[in-house]
Amino acid sequence: MxxxxxxxxxxxxxxxxxxxxxxxxxxxxxxxxxxxxxxxxxxxxxxxxxxxxxxxxxxxxxxxxxxxxxxxxxxxxxxxxxxxxxxxxxxxxxxxxxxxxxxxxxxxxxxxxxxxxxxxxxxxxxxxxxxxxxxxxxxxxxxxxxxxxxxxxxxxxxxxxxxxxxxxxxxxxxxxxxxxxxxxxxxxxxxxxxxxxxxxxxxxxxxxxxxxxLDELPERINLTPGERALCVLPVWHSFERSCEYVILIQGGAICYSKPIGSIMLADFQALNPQIIPAVPRVFEAIYEGINRAMRKTGGIVFVLYSFFTAVAVLHSRIDRVLFNTTARFKKTCPVPKWIFLTLPWLLLYPLKLLGGAIIFKKIRAKLGNAFRGGVSGGGALPPVVDNFFAAVGVKLVEGYGLTETAPVVSVRPFYRPVFGTVGSPIRGVEVRIVGEDGSVLPPGEKGVVHVRGGIVMKGYYKKPDLTARVIDKDGWFNTGDLGMLTVDGELVLRGRIKDTIVLRGGENVEPLPIEMRINESRFVFQSVVVGQDEKYLAALIVPSEEEVKAFAAEKGILYDSYEKLLKESEVQKLFETEISSLVNAKSGFRLFERINAFRLLPKAFQVGVELSAKQEIMRYKIPELYAKEMQSLFR
CATH class of the missing domain: 3.40.50.12780 (ANL, N-terminal domain)
Structure with missing residues (x-):
């Protein structure tokens, strides 16, 4: 090569x-x-x-x-x-x-x-x-x-x-x-x-x-000469650079667009691309836009959309269990699952096909007639978004990497994506999970993700001491990410060490899964969980302004300004109900992981202020930027 x-x-x-x-x-x-x-x-x-x-x-x-x-x-x-x-x-x-x-x-x-x-x-x-x-x-x-x-x-x-x-x-x-x-x-x-x-x-x-x-990525994210990829990521970022090189080595075309719904969808229609690499927020925006459009349509169309989506999601989950395309942490006998799940799989399949013919076909048409799939990277892809696109027949694969690994460590392949994972390491790359005592952990046990291979950086510019802290003598790079391996060798992420919130009771909480769950609400645009050194968890929430105003119109709530609307008791009660219905024991959250207080923010988080270029929360800035709000949350 x-x-x-x-x-x-x-x-x-x-x-x-x-x-x-x-x-x-x-x-x-x-x-x-x-x-x-x-x-x-x-x-x-x-x-x-x-x-x-x-x-x-x-x-x-x-x-x-x-x-x-x-x-x-x-x-x-x-x-x-x-x-x-x-x-x-x-x-x-x-x-x-x-x-x-x-x-x-x-x-x-x-x-x-x-x-x-x-x-x-x-x-x-x-x-x-x-x-x-x-x-x-x-x-x-x-x-x-x-x-x-x-x-x-x-x-x-x-x-x-x-x-x-x-x-x-x-x-x-x-x-x-x-x-x-x-x-x-x-x-x-x-x-x-x-x-x-x-x-x-x-x-x-x-x-x-x-x-x-570039040795294996073209096998997982495949193009043929002349095919097109719609590119909306920050071009200076390592994820976008790597995507462009994957496109160029296959003779594909880089098509420049913007991560703005109206522009991106218009460019889809004009260029009819085969793939789109993007951060999770782009795919979330597409998902939210589809849901919003269906709710506005209302009537029988919305009822059918909701029904067929639920059916398709359930069928897709059963399908993944039957054919081992979901994360597995131990090997089990396949006979019981085939006995219990074959009949539901068969019964739901015709309904899923019907939904595809009368509802999902129109959704896929907005992405052109040549679209092969999306590649999500640079952050965690919410499971609800992942499940939705799979259910409606739009292929979306998730990858993982860091700037320090140039950046791709792993990615699900188009030809057989394993859900709940970020795929297996690409060829020539090793991944291990290390426990607190430095031992290498077996599949299913959570620890720190270490990476070794040709993708690992030369080092930090003019900072050899910092380089030595993250790359050991054997070439293993400590990513600082928490994760585990499946029995099939795929990687599952569980947050970052530095993101971990430690409560006064000594409980360790990973905020990202909670935020992803809260963000499933159609009334929530952005959220960040806080609570370091406090007795309980709280959240700063940026509502979806359009959805909140629609709720106010439906309930007949009068208001002078959007800021005042967010303080209305009915709106506060709405968010209290939304949060408690999403983050609870039934959804797998422990008592200390639940949100005890929240504050609604009228202004969205911005890149360069609260967000990094990849649109990740810069958590260390939150206590300073929202000191007043946090003081009231933990008063």
């Missing part, structure tokens, strides 16, 4: 020169494309442009941008000359941006637009190494003056590309020679973690870490 990511693109361009590699919206709002040959040549042009500016091998180049076709061309160009990109999205706050670009000693930074350029030059006093900025968008004269005042050179992306073409004509084969020099041990990028536990850490990912995943 090839050694580096740019060499992988070079091989793909040789195999499929005329096949589209990137789809993007042009100025008229219609989709245009670049072929593999065009993408590869543009990457070489940008790499050559960087060489003309004096950028050298092993230099770090900042790359601050959201999803757009230029990002991949720039990234590939940076890696082609042996430099490493230091990526981040446009939502990066000034504090993090100053830390990342200064700590990585970036002399050159690529920025998406004038707003990002101004953000960066505003931090110039904290960025002593910064010499130049390359902007994807056009540069106005006033911005050029601002950069000159800050003593930073400003260049347009198109100008660098033009310089690169001229450089290649003057120095034929030079940029290709630099590409050939690359090895698997070379650093491809330094991705700073999103800081869910504090100060960002620079994860050094080698080319061989990315390439190691």
């Amino acid at each position: 090839t050694e580096t990511v740019p060499k992988m693109l070079q091989e793909a361009a040789a195999k499929w020169p005329k096949i589209p590699a990137q789809y993007f919206k042009n100025e008229k709002g219609a989709f245009s494309s670049f072929t593999y040959e065009e993408l590869f040549q543009k990457a070489l042009d940008f790499g050559a442009g960087l060489l003309s500016l004096g950028i050298k091998r092993e230099e770090n180049v900042g790359l601050i941008s959201d999803n757009r076709f230029e990002w991949l061309q720039a990234c590939m160009g940076i890696m082609a000359i042996g430099a490493a990109d230091v990526p981040r999205g446009c939502d990066a706050v000034e504090k993090d941006l100053a830390y990342i670009l200064s700590f990585a000693e970036c002399k050159t930074t690529v920025a998406e637009n004038p707003a990002q350029v101004r953000k960066i030059i505003g931090l110039k006093t904290s960025l002593p190494d910064l010499k130049r900025i390359i902007c994807f968008d056009d540069i106005a004269d006033d911005l050029k003056k601002e950069c000159k005042k800050a003593k930073v050179d400003i260049l347009g992306f198109s100008d660098v590309m033009a310089s690169g073409k001229a450089y290649r004509e003057k120095h034929p084969g030079k940029v290709e020679q630099e590409l050939d020099k690359g090895t698997g041990e070379s650093t491809a990028c330094i991705i700073f973690t999103s800081g869910t536990t504090g100060e960002p850490k620079g994860v050094m990912i080698r080319h061989r870490n990315f390439i190691a995943q």
Whole structure:
């Protein structure tokens, strides 16, 4: 297998020169494309442009941008000359941006637009190494003056590309020679973690870490040349990068869209893609949107939808038990389950087919007629969402990984997904579960997930002590995640060590399963469970504004503002009932895991404030951001 990511693109361009590699919206709002040959040549042009500016091998180049076709061309160009990109999205706050670009000693930074350029030059006093900025968008004269005042050179992306073409004509084969020099041990990028536990850490990912995943992932997430994948994840994140490489090595096309319901569904119709990789929240939003639309339709349609969905979910669960496609922690005799479950399976099957013909067929049609499945990663997929998509006949597989593992450790394959798990480790990767005493635990016992293999990072940038803490002498990386293995070798996750809430009574509580359960309510948009060092658990809840207002209209509740509506006794009682009906003994929660108090928040959690770029709760920020609310919860 090839050694580096740019060499992988070079091989793909040789195999499929005329096949589209990137789809993007042009100025008229219609989709245009670049072929593999065009993408590869543009990457070489940008790499050559960087060489003309004096950028050298092993230099770090900042790359601050959201999803757009230029990002991949720039990234590939940076890696082609042996430099490493230091990526981040446009939502990066000034504090993090100053830390990342200064700590990585970036002399050159690529920025998406004038707003990002101004953000960066505003931090110039904290960025002593910064010499130049390359902007994807056009540069106005006033911005050029601002950069000159800050003593930073400003260049347009198109100008660098033009310089690169001229450089290649003057120095034929030079940029290709630099590409050939690359090895698997070379650093491809330094991705700073999103800081869910504090100060960002620079994860050094080698080319061989990315390439190691490409041995088996195409077998599990398969495409054929010319097929399309709709991409809505933050392009700088390791999950999206890995997805794009899986697409490119198979000759597929990366189709850029946005995780906004109306835009994404319209792009589905326009592009008719085969797969979509996304964070769980995207699939939750699709699920909630379908339910909301059905409730608004009402009448017999909603009754039939609810009935057939319940039937299909039940049949799917029975099917998984019968055919061993659900998590198993011990082997049992198959005879009893076939005796007791065969008849219900047979009786429900015609009803499931009928539901598919009159209800679910219309849902699947919204995803086009070529859709193969979704890939969920970057967070825990709620079981209710997982079960729903399986029941309606839409394939959705869940994967697991970390930035430190480039990132894919495991993923369910399209051809045989095992529910309740994140799949078995990919080829060449080992996973073990370690107990508190350091012993390796057998299947079914919960402990800390350790990973070893070619996917494990080089280390944390300029932090060897921190690297030594998480990677032992035998190469095992301590993920900090809690999990267990099934008897069939799949991995099941159970939360994170640092997320664990310890109550005053000494009880250890994993908040994520409780939050996922609360979030099943159609009235709940977001939730976070709190209670560290307290007597009981409580929750901060962001309601679904649309659903709460619909409830108020139905009940005839008058209100002056949404904030006042949330304080109405009937609304408070509604949420009290919802929470108690979801988190109780019947649903498997122990007494100390139940929610004793809650506070409704009028404003949704935001990326960069309460949420990381992957839309995970940055729990360490909650006590500070909601000090007043938490004081009232535990008064």
